[in-house]
Amino acid sequence: MAMNWPVFKTRVRTAAIFVAIMAAGLLTSHWLFLLLFSVIHWGCWIEYQSLMAKINPEYKEIGPFHKYGVIIAGQGMLLFATADFWKIGNISISAFGFWLVLIMVFVLPVTELLFSRNINLRNIWTSLKGLIYLSISLALMIHIRSGDIWRMADKENVFYDINVTTAAYTGFLVPLLIIGSIWINDTMAYIVGSFIGKTPLSTISPKKTWEGTIGGIILSVGILSLVGYLAQASWVHYLAISLISSVAGTFGDLFESKLKRMANVKDSGSIMPGHGGFLDRFDSLLFAVPFVWLYAVAFM
Numbered sequence: 001m002a003m004n005w006p007v008f009k010t011r012v013r014t015a016a017i018f019v020a021i022m023a024a025g026l027l028t029s030h031w032l033f034l035l036l037f038s039v040i041h042w043g044c045w046i047e048y049q050s051l052m053a054k055i056n057p058e059y060k061e062i063g064p065f066h067k068y069g070v071i072i073a074g075q076g077m078l079l080f081a082t083a084d085f086w087k088i089g090n091i092s093i094s095a096f097g098f099w100l101v102l103i104m105v106f107v108l109p110v111t112e113l114l115f116s117r118n119i120n121l122r123n124i125w126t127s128l129k130g131l132i133y134l135s136i137s138l139a140l141m142i143h144i145r146s147g148d149i150w151r152m153a154d155k156e157n158v159f160y161d162i163n164v165t166t167a168a169y170t171g172f173l174v175p176l177l178i179i180g181s182i183w184i185n186d187t188m189a190y191i192v193g194s195f196i197g198k199t200p201l202s203t204i205s206p207k208k209t210w211e212g213t214i215g216g217i218i219l220s221v222g223i224l225s226l227v228g229y230l231a232q233a234s235w236v237h238y239l240a241i242s243l244i245s246s247v248a249g250t251f252g253d254l255f256e257s258k259l260k261r262m263a264n265v266k267d268s269g270s271i272m273p274g275h276g277g278f279l280d281r282f283d284s285l286l287f288a289v290p291f292v293w294l295y296a297v298a299f300m
Contacts, residue, residue, distance in 0.1 A: 012187070018281060022179050026145075026172060033145055033175075034078070034086060037138050041078060043278035044134050044286075045071045047268040051279075052126050054263035059123050065111035069104055070127045074135030076100030081139035083148035085171075137286045140293040141178075147171030149296050170300065174241065178292055181220045181242035182249045182284045189216025189250075205257040217246040237300060244295055245288040252287025256280065 025036035049067060053060040079086075079097025086093050112119055143149070147167030193212020201208040221242045228238030256279050260268060269277020 019179070019183055023176075026176055026179075030086060030145060034082065034142065037142060038075060038078060040278060040282055041074060041134065041138050042071060043269075043271065044138075044282060045074065045130065047277045047279045048130050048134060051259050051263045051265070051268060052130075054265065055259070056122065056126065058120060059126055061120075062123055062127075063111070063115050065115060066108065066123070066127065069108045069111065070131065073101055073104035073108065074131055074139075076104060077131070077135045077139040078142050081143040081146065083143060083146045085146035085148065133286060137289050141175060141285070141289045144174050144289070144293055144296060145171050149293075150300065174292065174296060174300075177224060177238060177241045178245045178285065178288055181224055181245040182288060184223055184242075185216040185220035185246040185249060186284065187216075188219040189213055192216060192219070202254055204254050204261060208253075213250055217243070217250070220246045240295060240299070241292055244291045245284075248288040248291045249284030252284045255287065256283035 021036065025033040049059070049062075076097045076099075079093050080101060082092075082094045082097070084092045084094050112124075147170060149167075150170050151167035189208075189212040191212075192215030193207075193209045196215075197209030197212040199210040200206055201210050201213050221239055224242040225235050225239040228235030256268070259279075260266065267276030268279035271277050
């Protein structure tokens, strides 16, 4: 497969904008990070519902309470995942998120009964899958950013201040590693696949090759492990997170490609030139985050 330079240049420009936006969310403030991922959450949900309506025409018939109510419930999950790290005065938005989810759990079935002629279990299951695929994954990214995994609850402990500092640093670093590894893997897989790719990876995504996929993963893991080593950090964590993100991200890409094929569309949207829509850009992230979260809880 020969390198398509115009496409590559478009992808690089779009990727650069993507990295800049993500970095801004990480480097400026946790509030901007929450806002950024809330926008991503809504964008992904709108595209997911559009794809599902093409796959299952009955899903087009869901009412506005169902359509937006499930997104609001998902947004509640994101707010709940802030784990008291985001506060407005003494008000915890995590508690607000908890009540928002709880309210929607009761309101949505009632509105379905009142405004729908019948309860379509397939449509409900489609929305539940969206909450698992989109909302829980992005909520776990927020939870990682909060540092709650590494923050000790006992404020009387003499090591509390140290752990708060560690939590703040690690909660900032891990999202950066996830985003960086996915970006490096995607870019390097395209380059390697363009030059030496011959063996198709899957019929779901014919342009992807085994050579490009393996090359992208190796280079992503190698580059970030070297960064961790040179920074005199726990390079094993850099290696593990980059490996998990690259491998899981590849499956996320294939999963979203499968959804698009079922919906008979090329892209999930058109918000990003060269990358399509929100789901096209964040498909890898959606699969990578839950596995990195599990690794962080178990080993970090």
